Amino acid sequence: DNTARKQVEEERMKLDQRLRDQHFYTRSLIESNIDALMTTDPQGIITDVNKQMEALTGCTRDELIGAPFKSNFTDPDRAEAGIKLVLSEKKVTNYELTARTRDGRETVVSYNATTFYDRDRRLQGVFAAARDVTERKLLDHALEEAKESAEDANSAKSDFLARMSHEIRTPMNSIIGMADLLWETPLATEQREYVRIFRKAGSQLLDLINDILDLSKVESGHMTLENLDFELREVLDRALEMMAIRAKEKGLGLELDIKPGVPDVLVGDPARLRQVLINLIGNAVKFTQAGKVTLRVERDPDDSAGLRFAVCDTGMGIPADRRELIFAAYAQVDTSTTRKFGGSGLGLAISRRVVELMQGRIWVESSLGTGSTFYFTAKFLEAGAQSPGIDESLATRPGELLEGGAQLRILLAEDSPDNVVLIQSYLKTAGCSADLAPNGEIALQKFMSGTYDVVLMDVQMPVMDGLSATRRIREWEGANGREPVPIFALTAHALPEEVKKSLDAGCTAHLTKPIRRATLFRAIEEHALKRIVVRVDPNLADLIPGFLENRRRDVATIATALGQADFEAIRIVGHNMKGSGAGYGLVAITEIGASLEQSATRCASDEIGAQSAKLVRYLDVLRLEYR
């Protein structure tokens, strides 16, 4: 009876079949994988591969099995190190190798590999899967290249804009300056109208160039903020003042509303703050036909460390779908705006970036036909009692006049005849004239053989440029024990690097073309005439001279008291100055008084000496203007 044997055989055949099925299934799994798969023994000799591995290496299965793993790669040492790494770490991921076929085709692959073991946990070898990453590499590379070329293009654009604005400024200097001078000559009505248009267009063009330059400055990270002490009220007043005439022409009200709790003196960049305010107030006036524009300032309700400014109008409003878009460069609600109202669409884009530099944000709330409110927040430091120095309180005047300018001995180093004519004409209106030097070399010669109070130094000149000449002048002054004479660099460059270059060379200040007469006069007043002009209330005209006389006496009192170490007397002098100065419009006296009071309380003799000297200097250079 072989029934039992047959049964056993049948069972075995079934089992064999199952084993073959299982084997086929495993093989199919291995072959259907998109990665090239392979096993090696612990020595790195290949024991099995799939079809993808054949394609990757260009070898047949028979050729691969039994051959060393490393021989299929461009860098066999790195391949072998990879196997060793798997053996020591039990696993590697994303190990990059370049496979090479016999006919030289290369593929970059990324390996993931682990060790594998038998039932008794004896190491059998390495199981490795290689993924073709050539495509990804190419993409990465292309992306990197695209990014680099975009960055290059962007910096080329900023460069181009900076250069263009420079090129444009030079002739603009003559155009605007000459138009200003022409305006002051006797003109027929028709001529006056032409010149008016000519000046208006000139200043619009200059605004546009400044805007474009500003935008490229922020975009290329060149814009940095100043940290100056400033009076908020003054910045707000000046911003409103700029727009007052236009508002009046349109019959619009212009209001300022400062909420309680807003500090008077802040530390930050007043010029940039004013720029944002002027832009928002300017827009509000531009897009409002009737009603009023209000500038409101309060503590930021969401962050008490900051301030929130709001410019509120009763104008046409902005459609909801445009309220975000208008903050992008060159964007306007509709293009007919430009035709009707002018403008470049750059103002809000620049404002947004400036506000972000001031650690704030800007947004608009609006309802069509009723009006818009532009909000922005900004952070400032609040000024400490002792920080404002006299120099910052230098009042700037609109300045048509240059009193005392006639005695000044001025050297003008400039090669362009047009600019010479322009600056000479400016100076003539103040009753002064200048000696001329057409290049730096001659300027240096003239400077050494003459005595000058001011040098106006063009930067780009033949033979010797302005910066080299300035350096030589400073050396000569140093060697001969002379006080440095104010030298103003005149250039068409407005970028901060250029300003720094001229200051590094020893220039006192940097004037950017087109140079306006008021700017030139103000610079001369500040640096060469060494005056501090303070505007005071005409009603106090008969009291102020006596008040200042008493401060001279204070200086003497302080000196005596210091000799006797009588700090209490000094404290009282300081306290009284602190309490009275600002009432007369002389804030610097209040500030010096406050510092004196503090120093006296601490018996700090050195500080008292310095503050007293500061007071003397202030009294010496102070000029009052009753307005």
Ligand code: ADP
């Ligand atoms: P510009 O005023 O030079 O066109 P801006 O960037 O300052 O550029 O403003 C962009 C656009 O936003 C304006 O052209 C206008 O369409 C819209 N806009 C700005 N402010 C107001 C406002 N107060 N009321 C209505 N529309 C405004």
